[in-house]
Amino acid sequence: MIYDLLLKGARVVDPHNNMDKITDLAIKSGRIAQVKSEINPAQASKVFDLSGKIIMPGIIDPHVHLSSWIGGSAGYRMMAKVGVITAVDFAGPLEDIINSINVEGVGLNVAVLEAFRPGINLSSNNPSSEEIEKFIQQVLKNGAIGIKILGGHYPLTPEATDKIIEIANNRRAYIAFHVGTTNSKSDLNGFKEAIALARDKALHIAHINSYCRGLIGNPLDELKEVFSLLEEKDKIVSASYLSPINGxxxxxxxxxxxxxxxxxxxxxxxxxxxxxxxxxxxxxxxxxxxxxxxxxxxxxxxxxxxxxxxxxxxxxxxxFPVNLPQVQFLCATSKDQYGKFLVDALCTDGGGIPRNVTVEKGLLLVKLGAMSLVDFVIKSSLKPAQIFGMINKGHLGEGVDADITVLDLERGKAIMGINKGKIIMIEGLLLGERGRLLTTKEGEKEIKSRGIVYDLLDLRKSLLFRERVKRFYQKIN
Ligand SMILES: [Zn+2]
Incomplete structure (x- = not known):
């Protein structure tokens, strides 16, 4: 047989390759082999007729929780059921993910950021540069792709936060921030402080919607301020979620x-x-x-x-029901004058927290006409792939990973998930087994020795650390 799997007759939406049309798609050895009309079914071992359905590059949720500390390993199943193929755990502990991914991973790809937790893995809320340096080096060696500052929950001093952003940038460790320090909260002021602390450094600011809850002023005025700062600062990467509840x-x-x-x-x-x-x-x-x-x-x-x-x-x-509907909506749909999204991606902050609603709510925005299907794919797959330097994901060009989510637009849900050519979900039925950890070259040795299936990411290719004028980024603008 020429192909392992042939998906026939779906509308294939792949913004990176300027494709939005009804066509066939063939997979061989875990990669996209061919996308063209009328591929002969006799050439494939397995054929699915997906007429009336939508094929998009596999959904990448750029902010979830799967550890016993937050979320829980039930999150793997919960995500796979709703069409997620790849997810980034935004707090760790990495050790929890390593312990669960082989048994409960249900065929998903997972990368991990390790959180700073003063009093637990950090001596205090004001660690020295040496301690921060050591911490980051160790977490990368252990297999995480970077770090998360949980300021809103467990604040560090502004000085320590500043040092962490600087050191992570120098080390090219992925750096995400739930805003807030000992001087500010998880609100608009915390957001402004985060922007000031980042200066000209790269920084991923988590769940933008969370800082516009009307704690300082009117939520829509808060949002305006946030958007104007995001427009100005081109080294800030961000996401927002569409669930009415936080976690x-x-x-x-x-x-x-x-x-x-x-x-x-x-x-x-x-x-x-x-x-x-x-x-x-x-x-x-x-x-x-x-x-x-x-x-x-x-x-x-x-x-x-x-x-x-x-x-x-x-x-x-x-x-708590604190994510206001108008804030959810505007964070998901607002664009700048050039047509670029102000908030880069959709996330859920879900995983084990029951709010994995990117498909459910995102497709409602599509039905409402607030977002095109192409925009939905950009925000839920292409942009997250670019953010984390997953250059073989987020699109369906020949030769890239055959990571696919199949959507039923009418029913507003994902009906099939495919990871590297392997079907991991059909109509909510889970078929995947162990998961795959996405790590960096620095973590490879350790992850291999732990008996975990893995793929490597190159964070130098991450949107976070790239010059914003590079073609890879411009293509979707
Ligand atoms: Zn989170």
């Missing part, structure tokens, strides 16, 4: 929630930032807790949720 830690110590984000959300709902306040918020239905049922996480609220949270010693993810 944060419900863990309390000394009768107070540990996370500043949790405390902010309680204040937004007129609850005191205490353990009792959070209990009441869950009981009233304002906060929801994420619990594992039948290998997936669901949200519980009311007295049942509150009891569950107490029984878990408060150590559960909690979600």
């Amino acid at each position: 944060t830690s419900g863990k309390c110590t000394g009768y107070k929630p540990e996370s500043n984000v949790t405390n902010n959300c309680l204040r937004m709902g007129q609850y005191p930032p205490t353990e009792e306040g959070l209990y009441q918020a869950i009981k009233d239905g304002f906060a929801r807790v994420s619990v594992n049922v039948n290998k997936e996480n669901i949200l519980l609220t009311g007295i049942k949720g509150a009891q569950y949270w107490r029984e878990a010693n408060t150590d559960l993810t909690v979600c």
